[in-house]
Amino acid sequence: MSHRIVPIAILFLAVPVSALCARPSADEERTVRGKNAREWLAMMQKDPAAEHRRAAVIALGIIGPKAQGVVLGIMSALKDPDANVRATAAQTLGEMGSEANDAVNSLAQILQADKAPRVRETAAAALGRIGASAKAAVPELTASFKDKEAGVRSASAEAIGRLGPDALAAQSGLVGLLRDPDRLVRSHAASALGRLGPAAGAAAPDLAAILIKDSQPEVRRSAAEALGHLGAETESALSALGGALKDKDADVRRVVIIALTNLGTKAKSLLPRFGEALKDQDKFVRTQALRALGNLGKDAQPAVPAMAQCLSDQAVEVRLAAAEELGHLGPVATAALQALKEAVKNDSRNVVRDAAAEAVKKVQGPI
Secondary structure (H helix, E strand, O other): OOOOOOOOHHHHHOHHHHOOOOEEEOOOOOOEEEOOOHHHHHHHHHHHOOOHHHHHHHHHHHOOOOOOOOHHHHHHHHHHHOOOHHHHHHHHHOOOOHHHHHHHHHHHHHHHOOOHHHHHHHHHHHHHHHHHHHHHHHHHHHHHOOOOOOOHHHOOOOHHHHHHHHHHHHHHHHHHOOOOOOOHHHHHHHHHHHOOOHHHHHHHHHHHHHHHOOOOHHHHHHHHHHHHHEEEEEEEHHHHHHHOOOOHHHHHHHHHHHHHHHHHHHHHHHHHHHHOOOOOOHHHHHHHHHHHHHHHHHHHHHHHHHHHHHOOOOHHHHHHHHHHHHHHHHHHHHHHHHHHHHHHHHHHHHHHHHHHHHHHHHHHHOO
């Protein structure tokens, strides 16, 4: 079961009040509860109580990485005998982002070696948050795709996604995770593949397969979004996206139509599917289908009558999109002129009437 990484601010609730309350001193050396970085470092290294050492790590995180010795000190806490202290240290380093670059190797090591699943999971998440310099840990993150704990596999996949194209070497491992028994792992793996960019285009058939077959809506959403990011224009990818416009989950259909809109004219073979989407029960899908058709240019001409019907839609967003996209098509949308003129006269919203009037000008010329 995946552990949710809790923001350090929330962890304050579990820390003794005496260890909290940050304030800057007059000489600009930041303190927490009257203690400076040196004093908190001493507590973190020497106090026999794990709860106090953990509080010291949190306090050092508040003081921040610019204070001398803070990053190195928190890195040393990655070897603390208490798992809660180690996990808090890893999380704190991750929240420091690129300012914790020096911790990448240490985090990669505990990702591989720590016995506590929560610590490994938090280390993976931290590597993703640190950013570009964490690309040195791609081998360790990829190796963690085989971790026995789903939370670690999920966090590792998500971290790879945060690294983007710098983590392209993890592509085959991510494809393997698309078959993981845990839905969050599959979802994060699909999302990460999309964030690798067009260079990961070879993964499109695998993403298309789970878009069609996976039982979990969140996994299908991630797969659809990834296909959009990859610029997938293969027959299998387009076929899967087109079929998913009838997915029973509205959120999946929303992501699919956005992906297809982003593909522009590459998706022109799905023109009939766009026409069907104009009748979707979800107004966002209908609106975005109009945008997708507008992106097709002259290839959208067969769908103009269906687009014109949307000028009578109950949702103002849909009517506005119809007017704007018909105008965008210009003379290609001649078949919609009468419906546009009626919208100019009769629509209840000024914004739609104005858009329809502008569309008439583009399609025919001034009224």
